[in-house]
Each structure stands twice: as C-alpha cells, then as structure tokens.
Amino acid sequence: MAGPAIALILVFVIAPFFLAVGFSFTNQRLVSPNPAEFTGLSNYRQLLGMGVLHLDPLKDAAGAVVLDDQGQPKLPELRKITRKNPDFPQFDGMRAWFSWASGEGRTYVLARDVVFMTAIMNTFIFVLVVAPLQGGLALGLALLINQRLRGINVFRAIYFMPVVVSIVVVSLLWSFIYDQREGILNNLLSAISFGTIPRVDWLGNPSTALGAIIFMSVWQAVGFHMVIWLSGLQTISPTLYEAGAIEGASKWQTFRYITWPGLRNTAVLVLVVITMQAFGLFSQIDVMTKGGPLDSTQTIVFQAIQRGYGKQDISAGSAISVILFVIVLSVSLIQRYLTREKA
Amino acid sequence: MAQISQDNRGLRLVVRYAVLCLIAAIFSFPLIFMVVSSLKPSEQLLADAHSFRALLPLGDISLQNYFDAFKRAPVALFMFNSVLVTGVTVIASLALCSAAAFAFTFVNWKGRDLALTVILATLIVPFETIAIPLLLESSKLPWIGAGGITWGWLNSYRVQIVPFIADGLTIYLFVQYFKDLPAELIEAARVEGASWFAIYRRIVMPLSGPVLATAAILKFLAMYNQYLWPIMVTQEEQYRPVMVGLQYFFQLNRAWGEIMAYLSLITVPVLAFYLYLQKAFIASIASTGVKG
Numbered sequence: 001m002a003g004p005a006i007a008l009i010l011v012f013v014i015a016p017f018f019l020a021v022g023f024s025f026t027n028q029r030l031v032s033p034n035p036a037e038f039t040g041l042s043n044y045r046q047l048l049g050m051g052v053l054h055l056d057p058l059k060d061a062a063g064a065v066v067l068d069d070q071g072q073p074k075l076p077e078l079r080k081i082t083r084k085n086p087d088f089p090q091f092d093g094m095r096a097w098f099s100w101a102s103g104e105g106r107t108y109v110l111a112r113d114v115v116f117m118t119a120i121m122n123t124f125i126f127v128l129v130v131a132p133l134q135g136g137l138a139l140g141l142a143l144l145i146n147q148r149l150r151g152i153n154v155f156r157a158i159y160f161m162p163v164v165v166s167i168v169v170v171s172l173l174w175s176f177i178y179d180q181r182e183g184i185l186n187n188l189l190s191a192i193s194f195g196t197i198p199r200v201d202w203l204g205n206p207s208t209a210l211g212a213i214i215f216m217s218v219w220q221a222v223g224f225h226m227v228i229w230l231s232g233l234q235t236i237s238p239t240l241y242e243a244g245a246i247e248g249a250s251k252w253q254t255f256r257y258i259t260w261p262g263l264r265n266t267a268v269l270v271l272v273v274i275t276m277q278a279f280g281l282f283s284q285i286d287v288m289t290k291g292g293p294l295d296s297t298q299t300i301v302f303q304a305i306q307r308g309y310g311k312q313d314i315s316a317g318s319a320i321s322v323i324l325f326v327i328v329l330s331v332s333l334i335q336r337y338l339t340r341e342k343a
Numbered sequence: 344m345a346q347i348s349q350d351n352r353g354l355r356l357v358v359r360y361a362v363l364c365l366i367a368a369i370f371s372f373p374l375i376f377m378v379v380s381s382l383k384p385s386e387q388l389l390a391d392a393h394s395f396r397a398l399l400p401l402g403d404i405s406l407q408n409y410f411d412a413f414k415r416a417p418v419a420l421f422m423f424n425s426v427l428v429t430g431v432t433v434i435a436s437l438a439l440c441s442a443a444a445f446a447f448t449f450v451n452w453k454g455r456d457l458a459l460t461v462i463l464a465t466l467i468v469p470f471e472t473i474a475i476p477l478l479l480e481s482s483k484l485p486w487i488g489a490g491g492i493t494w495g496w497l498n499s500y501r502v503q504i505v506p507f508i509a510d511g512l513t514i515y516l517f518v519q520y521f522k523d524l525p526a527e528l529i530e531a532a533r534v535e536g537a538s539w540f541a542i543y544r545r546i547v548m549p550l551s552g553p554v555l556a557t558a559a560i561l562k563f564l565a566m567y568n569q570y571l572w573p574i575m576v577t578q579e580e581q582y583r584p585v586m587v588g589l590q591y592f593f594q595l596n597r598a599w600g601e602i603m604a605y606l607s608l609i610t611v612p613v614l615a616f617y618l619y620l621q622k623a624f625i626a627s628i629a630s631t632g633v634k635g
Contacts, residue, residue: 001450001539005443006458008509012477013465019476030479141366149359157621158367161374164617164624166568168586169606173373176599184376187393219370224628231629280471283570287589301471308475309575317475325472332467 017325024319030312043319049112051091053081056105065104073104082110116320119291119298120327122210126217126299127278127331134218134225135270139263141222142229143255156230160223167220171287174216178202203289206296213284213297221277225270232266233259268339272332279328300324372398378611381408381603388599408604412592415601417580418608421588425609428503428584429566435508436562437555443509444517445543449529459518465511471571477506478575498579507566513558516631520554521547557627560620567613585609 024043028036057073058066068074081087082094094110097117101107111117145156162170177184180201189197202212240258249257282301285291291298291306300320308317375398380388382404391397412418446452447459481496496502524547532542570586577583586609592602617624 001543002443002446002455002458005439005509005514006462008439008505009462009465009511012506013468013473013510014461016473016477016480017468019480020473023476023479028479030482144363144366147359149356149363152363153621155363155367156625157618159370160621160625160628161614161617162370163628164564164613165374165610166570166586168568168570168589169610170373172589172602172606173377176602177373177376182389182392182599184392184397191393223370227625227628228631276467276469280469282471286570286574304471304475305571305575309478314475314479321472321475325468328469328472329467 020318020321020325022318023315024322026315028314028318030309030314036315039315043315044323045112047113047116047316047319047323049094050097050117051094051110052107053078053091053110054102054105054107056103075105078108115295115298116303118295119300119303122296122298123279123281123300125210126214126281127275129214130218130278131271131274133214134222134274135267137218138222138225138270139229141226142233143259145226145230146233156226159226162220163223165220167217167283168287170216170220171284174212174219175203175288178212180204204293206294209289209293209297213288217278217281217284221274225274228270228273229263229266232263236262268335271339272335275331275335276328279324279331300327374610374614377603378607380600381607382406383408383600385598385600388603408600409608411598412601412604412608415598416588416591416605418588418605420581421583421585422609424500424582425567425584425586428500429563431500432504432507432566433559433562435504436510436513437558439509440513440558441517441548441551441555442543444514444521445539445547447514447518448521449526449542449547450539462511462514466515474571474575481506481576497576498582499576500582502576503569503573503582503584506572507562512631513562516558516561517551517554520551524550553626554630556623557630560624560627561631 023036025038025040026036027039027042055075055078057075060066066074078096082091084092091110094112095114096108097111097114099106099108141159145152145159176182180186180199183202185202186199190199200208202208236259240262241254244254244258280301281299282305285297285299285302286305289297291302301324304317304320304324307313307320379398379400380391382400383391384403384405384407387402391402396402447455481502483494484496486493486496486499486501496505528546529542532546537545568586569584573584573587574590577587588609589605592598592605
C-alpha cells in the first residue's frame with residue numbers, strides 16, 4: 001500500500017535531487033542538439049571562483065608614487081590583470097566584488113561571478129534578519145493572543161489571515177503600498193509628518209528594497225508561527241503558573257523560568273522552519289524587483305531559476321541548487337548542534 | 344480604594360484592546376484596501392490612496408473592473424485550471440499518503456524503516472533545490488495516452504499534479520496520527536481475518552477525520568498558491584493557473600483597478616473559506632508543530 005507513494009517520491013523528489021548533483025558536473029541544457037558533456041567542477045568554479053589581489057600604486061622611474069588627477073596614488077588598472085593576462089591566469093575573467101585601502105594601495109576581493117556572490121550575501125542577510133524578527137514577533141503575538149479576553153479568537157483569526165493569501169498576491173499588493181508616487185506608505189508618512197518626510201521609492205532604491213521585502217515577508221508569514229508558538233504555549237501545564245503565582249513571581253520571571261523553558265522544542269521547530277523557508281526566497285523577488293535595483297535583491301533561488309529556466313542552462317541552475325542544498329543542510333546541522341539538549 | 348482599582352482595571356482593558364485592534368489593522372488593511380479598490384475606477388483609486396477613503400467603498404462604486412479583468416485575460420479558464428489541479432492533487436494526496444502511512448504504521452514489511460527514514464529525510468530538501476532538474480526530467484517523461492506513447496510533460500495538467508501527490512510532510516502527519524490510534528482495534532480485526540485494505544478502509548479511515556482535514560488544508564494552500572513551478576511548466580495559456588495568470592496584469596502602466604479586481608477574485612474565495620473553517624485551519628497549522 002505504500003508502493004505508489006514511495007514510487008512518486010522516488011521519481012519526483014529523490015531522482016531530481018540526484019539529477020541536480022549529476023547535472024551540476026556537466027554542461028546540460030534544457031533543449032540542445034548536442035549531448036551533455038562531463039565538465040567536472042567547472043560550473044562550481046564559475047560560480048564560486050574567488051581571489052584576493054593586492055595592488056600597489058604605480059611608481060615612476062625615480063621610484064616616486066604616481067598621482068592621478070585628484071592627487072590620489074594611481075593604481076594599476078584592474079582590468080589589465082583580470083582580462084587574459086598570461087601572468088595571472090588564476091584571475092582571468094574575475095571582477096572586483098569589494099575592496100579596501102591597505103598600505104599605500106588597495107586590496108581587492110575578486111569573484112568570477114559577482115552577481116551570484118551578491119545573491120548569496122542577500123540571502124544570508126534575509127535569513128539572518130527574518131529568522132529572529134519573525135520568530136520573535138510571532139512569539140509576542142502568541143503571548144498577546146494567549147490572554148483570556150472576550151473576542152480574542154477574532155483577533156487570532158485576523159492576525160493569521162495573510163498566511164492563507166498567496167505570497168504572489170501579497171507581493172503585488174505591497175508593490176502598490178510601496179510605490180513612490182501613489183503608494184499608501186509614502187502618503188501615510190507624509191501625512192503624519194506634514195510633508196517633511198520625503199517620498200521614498202522603497203523598491204527602486206538599492207538601500208531600501210531588501211528591507212521592504214523583508215518587512216512584507218514577515219507581515220505575510222508571522223501568523224503561521226504565531227499559531228505554532230500558541231500550540232506550544234498551550235502544552236505548558238497551568239499548575240506551573242499557579243505555583244509561580246503563589247511564589248510571587250513577576251511577569252518577567254514567569255516568562256523566563258516557566259514559559260520559555262516550556263517552549264524549548266517549539267523554539268527549535270520555529271527557528272528551523274523559518275530558516276528553511278527564508279532560504280527559498282523567490283516569489284517576492286520575481287514579482288516585485290526581479291533582483292534589482294543594482295542586484296540589491298538578488299537571491300540564490302532567483303539566480304537558480306534565472307539561469308536554469310530563463311537561460312535554459314540546467315547545469316548552472318543545478319549547481320546553484322546543490323550549493324543551496326549544502327548551505328541549508330549545514331545551517332540546519334549547526335542549528336541542531338547549538339540547540340541540542342544539554343546533558 | 345476599591346473604586347480606583349476598578350478604574351485601573353477598566354483602563355488596562357481598554358489599552359489591551361487598543362493594542363489588539365492596532366495590530367489587527369496592520370494585518371488587515373492591505374486586504375481591505377484590495378477589495379475596496381477593486382470597486383473603484385483606477386483614477387479614483389489613486390486619488391483615494393491619499394486618505395482614509397482608500398479603505399472605504401465611497402464614490403463611483405461598480406463592478407466595472409471585474410468585467411475589464413475578464414476581458415483582459417481568460418480569467419474563468421485560469422480559475423478552472425487552478426480548481427482542477429488543486430482538487431485532484433488534494434484528493435490523490437490524501438488517498439496515497441494515508442495508504443502509505445497505514446503501511447508504515449501497522450504493517451510489517453522488509454525495508455519499512457529504511458523507506459520511512461528516507462521519506463522523512465526529504466523534508467529537509469527544499470522544493471526550490473529540485474525545481475530545475477525536475478523541469479528537465481518533466482520535459483522527457485513518457486505518457487501513455489489515447490494516441491500511444493508521447494514524451495514530455497510540459498504544458499499539461501499532469502505536470503502540475505503528479506509530482507505533488509506524495510510528499511514527506513503529508514505522510515508524516517498521517518503516521519503521527521495513526522500511531523495514537525488503539526492498536527488493539529487493528530489486531531482484533533486481523534484475528535478475525537480482515538484484509539489490510541479492509542482495515543484501512545473500514546476502521547482506520549473512518550477514525551481519521553481530523554488528520555484528513557489537516558492534510559487537505561495544508562495541501563490545498565500549498566497547491567493553490569503555487570507560483571514557481573507553474574510559471575516554468577505552463578508556457579501555453581490553456582494550462583495556466585490563477586497565480587500565473589497574474590502576469591497578464593503586469594505592464595508598464597498598471598491598471599490598478601483591474602489588478603485589484605483580479606487579486607480579489609482569486610483571494611476572496613480562499614479568505615471566505617478560511618474564515619468559515621477558521622478553527623480547522625488554525626488547528627491544522629498547530630498540529631504540524633505539536634510533536635516537533
């Protein structure tokens with residue numbers, strides 16, 4: 001009786017997983033007249049290739065530092081090193097990812113695929129902000145909803161409402177709310193500040209776009225985790241609270257010594273689930289920003305889909321998928337280790 | 344003294360409700376705005392966005408945006424596709440996953456524990472990591488139809504349904520539930536010579552109302568709201584679900600009235616369904632967390 005379900009999982013979950021690993025070592029394309037060839041690690045090298053390069057200022061024949069028009073020490077051109085320079089084959093095709101001044105010159109961190117590196121960084125920022133923010137707010141809401149008040153179920157129902165709405169719908173709605181000229185958010189800010197707060201193009205500005213998407217994502221999903229916290233809260237025995245009240249525990253002490261220890265397992269679950277969902281960030285990006293402006297909202301999954309589907313480069317998309325899987329697996333192992341039951 | 348503490352309690356209650364209402368406003372205003380705006384012409388919608396009128400159905404109220412949305416895109420077709428794909432997947436998933444969970448919980452067979460471990464391990468594989476190879480695989484799978492064997496599943500209903508019928512989470516939910524059923528009941532039926540299928544059909548399923556509701560609600564939400572997979576596998580309009588249909592409304596000069604009408608059309612039925620079965624929805628999410 002388990003046969004059909006096992007067969008389907010084998011074909012549609014386990015096989016694609018191993019195919020992803022396999023394709024990532026080839027040059028497989030979605031549609032191609034030529035059979036795919038084994039290309040070893042080249043996809044990974046292309047995506048993850050990095051190098052560090054220190055450039056000293058140019059010196060003239062007398063050994064003095066050459067200055068540019070602004071009076072700054074003049075550095076050799078980076079392009080001449082990374083473009084087909086036989087002396088530096090390891091940097092060929094790389095671009096500067098970021099750099100800092102060191103000594104008289106500059107140190108550059110180069111990457112073969114700067115966009116993908118940005119995508120990895122953005123995804124980590126998203127996860128690192130969303131996991132504590134969403135988990136914490138959800139716990140706050142759960143504590144609020146756990147009070148005995150008339151009509152509290154109505155509030156619970158409203159807080160949970162965005163969870164049943166598709167993230168695609170939510171993204172389109174919020175792209176109106178965030179709009180620079182017509183958006184409700186700017187209207188509201190300008191009304192409460194009597195026009196002193198300038199209108200911001202929330203999704204069109206590289207410094208606010210990711211933040212705007214984070215806020216919206218938390219708004220949509222926080223109700224889900226509120227309910228999970230709530231079910232954890234309800235497993236804590238009321239006799240513990242009674243004992244606490246008799247001992248004269250303050251609200252904070254009650255939370256710290258009764259509620260929080262009782263929520264341990266729930267906390268681990270909430271953390272792991274939010275982290276896994278957050279690493280999959282895609283729909284919001286696809287609807288709202290397409291990775292822009294200036295790659296400030298590029299994410300790992302968006303890159304995987306853009307290459308694997310958009311450019312039909314299955315092998316690069318698969319390599320990105322494998323990298324994502326390794327990241328998710330490592331992060332969840334680390335989380336499990338850090339939250340393990342201490343003997 | 345008594346008077347003061349009475350007032351104090353009253354004031355505290357007011358503050359509590361005020362906080363609850365403020366948060367409720369944050370969670371509901373975009374959805375209220377969506378429905379209210381769908382009834383207004385685009386120019387009025389934009390003008391109203393500057394005041395509280397944005398949340399009130401005032402002025403030139405009509406269903407014109409809905410008619411225009413139906414003219415712009417084959418909305419009825421998209422809705423039919425979504426209902427078909429979601430409905431078939433939910434029903435097939437309940438049947439196959441409960442049967443599998445039954446075999447995992449009550450029947451002894453070789454390789455059972457290994458198979459269950461592997462299925463539970465798939466829970467840590469995010470769908471996004473298998474989407475790309477699954478796309479290639481789907482483009483080559485065979486299908487036996489009226490016209491013999493054909494190759495390639497892209498642009499079809501089956502490519503949206505079959506890969507999502509069996510999943511680790513649904514099987515896990517059923518296994519957790521079945522473990523708490525009284526084992527004596529099943530043993531007694533075995534002694535009386537009932538077949539495994541009869542036990543599944545006559546004893547276990549009738550006792551499984553709550554878990555069936557949970558699994559159905561979770562699958563329904565996941566399927567109806569799917570976006571990443573259908574945008575890749577439905578290049579032909581004929582098979583597109585409602586979320587992909589949204590793309591018909593993305594253009595440079597967005598007609599916000601029509602967009603809000605379309606968003607309302609695809610969202611309000613789900614919201615109504617949720618508000619009607621609110622307790623079951625919330626219980627289903629809660630039950631995924633209890634065992635941790």
